Amino acid sequence: MYKLKCIGCGKEYDEKETCTVCLSCRNPLDIVYDYDKRLEKLDVRTLKTAEICASKYMSFYPIKDYRKLVTLNEGGTPLYDALRINRKVNADGSGERGKNGTGSTRLFLKYEGANPTGAFKDRGSMMELSKAAELGAKAVCCASTGNMAASVSAYASRAGIPCYVAVPDTAPSGKLVQILSYGANLLKVRGTYNDAARLVEALSNKLGFVLTGDYAFRVEGQKSLAYELAEQLNFKAPDYVIAPMGCGTNIWAIWKGFREFRQFGLIDKLPRMVGVQAASCAPIVKAFNDGREVMPIAKPYTIAGAINIGDPLDGRKALAALRESKGYAFEIEDDAMLEAQQMIARQESVFTEPSGAASVAAYQKLLDRINGSGEEATVVCVLTGAGLKDIGCVAPLFAPPTIEPNLEEAERYITKNLFNLKSPISRSVRETKLPVLKTTGDVAKLVKEKYGIVLEQRELQYALGMVADFARKGKPATVDDLKAIVEESMGAMQKNVLEVIDFEVRNFAHRESESRVKVRFNGKEHVVEGRGDGPVDAAINAIRKIVKDGFTLIDYNVGISSGGTDATVGVTITLSDGNGNRVVGRGASPDIVSASVKAFENAFNVLFYKKG
Numbered sequence: 001m002y003k004l005k006c007i008g009c010g011k012e013y014d015e016k017e018t019c020t021v022c023l024s025c026r027n028p029l030d031i032v033y034d035y036d037k038r039l040e041k042l043d044v045r046t047l048k049t050a051e052i053c054a055s056k057y058m059s060f061y062p063i064k065d066y067r068k069l070v071t072l073n074e075g076g077t078p079l080y081d082a083l084r085i086n087r088k089v090n091a092d093g094s095g096e097r098g099k100n101g102t103g104s105t106r107l108f109l110k111y112e113g114a115n116p117t118g119a120f121k122d123r124g125s126m127m128e129l130s131k132a133a134e135l136g137a138k139a140v141c142c143a144s145t146g147n148m149a150a151s152v153s154a155y156a157s158r159a160g161i162p163c164y165v166a167v168p169d170t171a172p173s174g175k176l177v178q179i180l181s182y183g184a185n186l187l188k189v190r191g192t193y194n195d196a197a198r199l200v201e202a203l204s205n206k207l208g209f210v211l212t213g214d215y216a217f218r219v220e221g222q223k224s225l226a227y228e229l230a231e232q233l234n235f236k237a238p239d240y241v242i243a244p245m246g247c248g249t250n251i252w253a254i255w256k257g258f259r260e261f262r263q264f265g266l267i268d269k270l271p272r273m274v275g276v277q278a279a280s281c282a283p284i285v286k287a288f289n290d291g292r293e294v295m296p297i298a299k300p301y302t303i304a305g306a307i308n309i310g311d312p313l314d315g316r317k318a319l320a321a322l323r324e325s326k327g328y329a330f331e332i333e334d335d336a337m338l339e340a341q342q343m344i345a346r347q348e349s350v351f352t353e354p355s356g357a358a359s360v361a362a363y364q365k366l367l368d369r370i371n372g373s374g375e376e377a378t379v380v381c382v383l384t385g386a387g388l389k390d391i392g393c394v395a396p397l398f399a400p401p402t403i404e405p406n407l408e409e410a411e412r413y414i415t416k417n418l419f420n421l422k423s424p425i426s427r428s429v430r431e432t433k434l435p436v437l438k439t440t441g442d443v444a445k446l447v448k449e450k451y452g453i454v455l456e457q458r459e460l461q462y463a464l465g466m467v468a469d470f471a472r473k474g475k476p477a478t479v480d481d482l483k484a485i486v487e488e489s490m491g492a493m494q495k496n497v498l499e500v501i502d503f504e505v506r507n508f509a510h511r512e513s514e515s516r517v518k519v520r521f522n523g524k525e526h527v528v529e530g531r532g533d534g535p536v537d538a539a540i541n542a543i544r545k546i547v548k549d550g551f552t553l554i555d556y557n558v559g560i561s562s563g564g565t566d567a568t569v570g571v572t573i574t575l576s577d578g579n580g581n582r583v584v585g586r587g588a589s590p591d592i593v594s595a596s597v598k599a600f601e602n603a604f605n606v607l608f609y610k611k612g
């Protein structure tokens with residue numbers, strides 16, 4: 001029926017021997033079919049008319065008994081005609097682009113976040129877990145940056161097979177919670193995805209677990225993405241398919257799916273595959289553009305966690321897909337992915353994770369290549385995963401205002417265009433220096449232009465003073481600073497009664513901690529000392545000496561977020577006064593004492609104003 005064949009040395013295997021890598025050269029395996037035999041069995045009419053579901057593609061799958069499929073109704077994801085993005089990207093483009101309004105290309109988005117666990121991986125997990133069940137697995141295991149493990153966990157729980165997964169300890173918490181909720185046994189590994197992958201492979205050999213992940217059977221499930229695209233475009237392949245590459249498995253799977261559909265006479269031409277990676281982690285893109293083999297990167301880092309893979313398991317397959325299809329490969333900066341992510345959400349109402357947004361960022365680059373050739377192309381961008389999966393890198397872009405439930409204040413945000421100060425901007429833009437501002441007129445013009453906000457004369461004067469202050473301190477104000485300047489000038493930030501200027505804490509092995517704190521309270525500076533059970537207590541006790549009591553500390557909570565590179569401690573402190581007022585203050589910092597002091601300061605100031 002089918003064989004597993006090594007893509008390196010060509011050696012063939014039965015699935016009972018190996019279904020992961022070649023036993024002699026360790027290259028990936030690919031499943032080869034006797035397509036003529038399969039074609040005899042294919043019912044083209046049914047295929048063309050039946051609704052999309054896993055079982056309708058059985059003729060293309062290495063499954064013995066389709067009644068035993070382990071499925072969660074994956075696939076059947078929407079294909080959106082992205083008219084607005086297309087118009088915008090063409091209008092922003094230079095030169096030839098957009099001559100006739102929208103250019104001559106059409107752009108579609110295939111939203112894979114609509115799969116049961118929020119990523120295209122489910123197509124492959126359907127196949128892998130169906131095979132694992134068929135082969136009588138006692139347990140499955142896999143390594144992952146998060147999405148693969150979430151998907152394998154869900155399908156393993158569906159199949160009733162125990163599941164063990166390992167992820168880098170930087171994996172976003174949303175994905176971890178998802179994995180654990182499906183009941184998998186999760187190990188966070190101090191290291192990269194590739195460290196986790198080596199560990200899990202050894203574990204599977206030692207304990208006899210079935211190793212799942214980017215291997216041959218997964219590809220067979222993920223092929224259905226191509227089948228669906230062909231069907232959704234009325235049995236025609238698009239001209240280009242843009243997909244992000246991590247291990248490179250998916251782009252190969254899509255390519256294989258199109259090749260099979262052509263072999264079976266269901267489409268008459270093939271698309272060109274366009275692969276995308278993060279600029280800081282682009283081993284496949286570099287290999288393709290330099291015409292060589294993939295060279296691994298030791299310590300990769302991109303905010304797009306799902307494609308943060310330095311040593312891609314299926315690099316060779318991905319290169320083959322790009323080369324055979326005469327495609328392209330692009331590198332995308334992290335900032336450009338975040339910008340594309342926002343654009344997709346705003347223009348087309350689709351929220352995808354940064355890895356998925358990379359394909360739309362690459363669309364702009366593809367247009368630069370193909371425009372001018374007069375080509376009327378249909379382009380599909382694969383949005384590989386759902387946006388909610390990984391919000392850790394996106395959340396810091398936003399700072400929605402927190403206000404009292406007060407009509408005037410709410411109205412002010414709307415009528416004065418204050419929301420414009422809260423819209424996300426990318427790091428590179430945030431850090432851009434402001435032009436020279438000499439007069440209040442200069443400030444008025446810039447603030448109006450950037451944010452649509454009209455400042456009053458005294459506000460302009462205040463703002464101009466702050467800009468000068470930045471310059472005097474040797475740090476010229478940036479676009480990000482301008483937001484703070486405008487906000488402060490408009491009195492959006494209340495002047496705080498308590499301000500902690502500096503502090504120092506000392507710890508001892510066998511006695512209480514000591515602190516020395518410099519605060520401004522009611523406009524007057526004080527230096528006070530305090531003691532306490534630990535450094536946080538010592539610092540807060542010192543501050544309490546100045547502000548006197550009149551309030552009670554009700555609750556103190558510490559949370560540690562270990563996402564990304566800089567682990568942050570988040571502290572919340574709840575204070576109440578004798579009048580039933582109760583406020584929560586928050587502080588965040590890499591350092592627990594700083595975070596606690598900030599939370600206390602914040603809570604105290606809010607409580608103070610509540611008392612009036």
Ligand SMILES: *Cc1c(COP(=O)(O)O)cnc(C)c1O
Nearest residue numbers: 147246247248249250306384385
């Ligand atoms: C897994 C994944 C990728 C990368 O796919 P590969 O098959 O590893 O190349 C891209 N985006 C998302 C959201 C993913 O989960």
